[in-house]
Amino acid sequence: MLSPQKQLEGFPCQHGLSMGRNSSNSCDTVLPGISRILSGNFTPEKTVTHLLDLSISLFNGDFAVIFLAGPDQREYRVIFTSSGSPACLKGFSTEIPSLPTLELDFVLFPHNSFYPAEAKVKDSEIMAARIPLTTRSCAIMHIFGTPGRLEISRCETSNLLLRVLALVVENGILIADTQKKISKLTTLYEIARKSNSLLMPGNILASLVEITDPLLPSDRAAFYSIDNDGSSLKLHTSRGICESPETIAVSDNLPEAQVARSMKPLLYPTDDYKSCLSLPIQSGDKLLGVLTLATTKAYAYSDEDIIALRVLVAQIAEMDAMTTTLINMRSSTDTILDSINSGLVTVDTEGRLDYVNAMARKIFPDLAEESIGKPMKSLLGHNPMAQAISDTLLLDEILEDKRATIIRDGEELFFSLTTFPIRANESDMMTGVALFFKDITEEQRLRMELKRKERLSALGELATGVAHEIRNPLSGIKMVMQILQSEIAGDDPKQEHVRIVLDESDRLAKIISDLMDFARPRALDMVSCDIRKVLRDAILLLEPLARERNNWVDMQDDSNCSPMLFDPEKMKQVFLNLIKNAIEAAEPDTAVEVRVSFEKTPRELCTLTIRNRGEIIPHNVIDKIFNPFYTTKELGTGLGLPITHSIIEEHRGGIRVRSTLDEGTVFSITLPLLRSGEENEA
The missing domain is CATH 3.30.450.20 (PAS domain)
Known part of the structure; x- marks a missing residue:
């Protein structure tokens, strides 16, 4: 690379030119102007802008910019502009073909073709000067003016202006660098503080592609994870338009492979990107993968950037290890809690x-x-x-x-x-x-059922004694009334009274008979037959009642049925009782739905459901309907459902009731499919 002096050789520059007609007056106004600017409470950027405006006034120019040299002294970037400068020049970066040879020296600059066309400086005259910096290698000021009007000066006042500019520019650069570092530290802190929302649970390392962007903006990012045997890197996730190889062998010469082997960061350019940074992702001494960032901007990543990124990456890698441990613990805990x-x-x-x-x-x-x-x-x-x-x-x-x-x-x-x-x-x-x-529903039902059986057992013993005590006097009453009926003339009004007594005696006798059946049921007569036939017979007997109430019974059954053991007479009594109740409760012009199905669970079961669409049964009533003598009918005995419940229990089955507006009232019966030889098995 040529030195600034060598770069300038061969270009015509004018040195030592005198001021124009008003040069002495212009120089006289510079010192008070500098004093006013420095005594003002301006930011470094505003101070430089005012000093550039003063320079324009001194040299009769139109606008001015200050370039700062890059690390290689080749590429320059505009860091300050005067008032009235084209907007396209802010942040403009280029290689300047020649430089002034001496500090504090103004020369005519013969090149303007490298400026963007929208700056419209093709026909402008440019005056250049080196600004002496102590911490940076080089800064250049360009003053643009109309050809023939730009006045060049080497008076002491202009030299003072350059020295003041140097101090203010250097101070501004220092403040900007400090603010940049603070901004990066703040970004790093914010990323750490918000890591819960920024990181993807269970996939934290892959999140680096996104969460590093606020810290180090990039045009392309890729994260490669190391495989289990450590022989290759596999692309896990990426961002940007340049395609990344899916797999990279660690023995390869690609930058990511070099980083994986050396475990050290690597800065390098490529054909597509001027600045690339590949960084190893480690947890302790273990390599987890490689992160690559790339941008089209030259010299985009500094040593401070690498340090900040390594801090972030180390933190994320540790969080990944902790999260993996927590996920494994959570998985084990979930397994235990789910079991x-x-x-x-x-x-x-x-x-x-x-x-x-x-x-x-x-x-x-x-x-x-x-x-x-x-x-x-x-x-x-x-x-x-x-x-x-x-x-x-x-x-x-x-x-x-x-x-x-x-x-x-x-x-x-x-x-x-x-x-x-x-x-x-x-x-x-x-x-x-x-x-x-x-x-604890089953436990509660068993407890309630046990209490019910204890209560029914005591009630059964009482009912047996009461039935015997009532039956004999009742037989005598009925016999006397029958004799009296035969002795009274047929048209005698007393015949009606006798008939009422006889009817009530018959009803009371039926109650006693039902009570005896409930208290001392006869032994089951188990026969192997088709339960659907018994159900159809019961429906046939109840069809007149259904027609009378404008209802009908709709029966559907599972054709895959085999004969089973049960007591046909007692089961018919169950069906007659439940279907009759359903018909009486159903709304007119609606069907009573009867379904029979068979299923194989740990044991074979037959399920029968009887549904009506009438008024629903309140929950407090459902709890009582199987209790003896509980009835909501005017002429009911309250023994039909208790006897039904008892018969089903004798068959080792179960009966449940649910009543909702959507489904109506449904009685569900489940019976085990017992076959010959199984009736005495537990």
């Missing part, structure tokens, strides 16, 4: 869903992972669980083994709830609430 037989939900102090395990998602599908961050009350409404969480947030205390009942799809579900505050490790401050809940 427990209880639902687990955690919320933050605002009541927003923070975590939900597999059992909780299964019981409450609304608590899907997509619901994380949403308020629990918006997900569960006035659910007792949401209320328990709110109480714990409000009271900041443990609620243990609280019982809750939830109605879902017309079915009553029972839960045991425990909530407790979550606290920070080293403080007593509450950070959220955890809710454990367990579905």
Whole structure:
């Protein structure tokens, strides 16, 4: 590279030219102008602008710019401009073909073709001067003017102006560099502070391609991860228009491979980019990958940039290692929490869903992972669980083994709830609430069923004794009334009274008979037959009642049915009772739907459902309908459904009821498909 003096050789420059007609007056005005500018409270940039404006006035120019030399003394960039300078010259960068040979010396500059066309300086005359800097190698001032009008001076005042410019320019450069470093440190701090939102969980290193841009702007960025055996780099993610190779062998001569081998940063140019920086990504002594940044700007990356980037990369690499560990721990924790037989939900102090395990998602599908961050009350409404969480947030205390009942799809579900505050490790401050809940519906039903059986057992013994005591007097009453009926004339009004007594005696006898059947049921007569035939026979018997009420029975069954063991007479009694109740409860002109299906679970089951679209049964009534003597009918005995329940239990089956506006009222019966030889098995 030629020295500034050698670069100038061969170019005609005019030295020592005298001032124009007003040169002495112009020089006399410079010193007061400098004094006013320096005493003003201006920023370094404004101060330089005012000094350039003063220089223009001194030399009768139009506008002026100051270039600063790059590290190689070849490329120069405009760092200051005067008032009225073309906007396109701000930040303009170029190679200046010749330089003034002496400091504090103004010369005519013969070249202007390298300036952009939009600057419109092709016909301008340029005067150049070197500005002496102590910390930088070279700064050049160009003053543009109309040919023939530009006045060149070497008076002491002009030299003073250049010295003052040198001090102010150097001060401005120093402040700009300091601000740049502060800006980078601030950016680095902000990136670290906002890392939770900037980094991609589980893929933190790949985020470097994006998060380094605020710190070191680049036109292209690529992150290569090292493979498991350390023999090659694989492109993980990239940004920019230049294509990056998908795989680079570590033994290759490409810059990324050199960095992987040396574990040191590398600055280099390419055909497409003037400045490229490849940096190793390490966690301790372990190489994780290589990050490459590239830009079309020359000398874009300094030593300070590399240091700042290495600090950021080291921090991100450690965060990646920590995050990987945390993800593995979270995965193990999730596996454990998903395997427990209880639902687990955690919320933050605002009541927003923070975590939900597999059992909780299964019981409450609304608590899907997509619901994380949403308020629990918006997900569960006035659910007792949401209320328990709110109480714990409000009271900041443990609620243990609280019982809750939830109605879902017309079915009553029972839960045991425990909530407790979550606290920070080293403080007593509450950070959220955890809710454990367990579905105890089956347990509660078994407990209720046990109590029911105990109650029915006692009631059965009482009913047997009462029935015997009532049956004998009732037989005597009926016999006497029949004798009286035969002795009274047929047209005697007393015949009606006798008939009423006989009818009520028959009704009472039926109640006693039902009560005896309920209290002391006869043994099952198990026969292998098709349950669908028994069901059709029951429907046939009830068709007149259905027609009378403008209803009909719609039966659908599974054709894949095989004979099963059951008591046909008792099962017909069940079907007659349930279908008759459904017809009487159905709205006119609607169907009573009867479905039969067979399924293979751990054991083979037959499921029968009987549905009507009439008025729904309140939940408090559903709890009582299988209790003896409970009825909502005017002439009902309250023994039909208890007997039905008892018969199904004798067949080792189950019966459930749900009643909703959408589905209507549905009685569901499940029976095991017993075959010959299985009737006595447990």
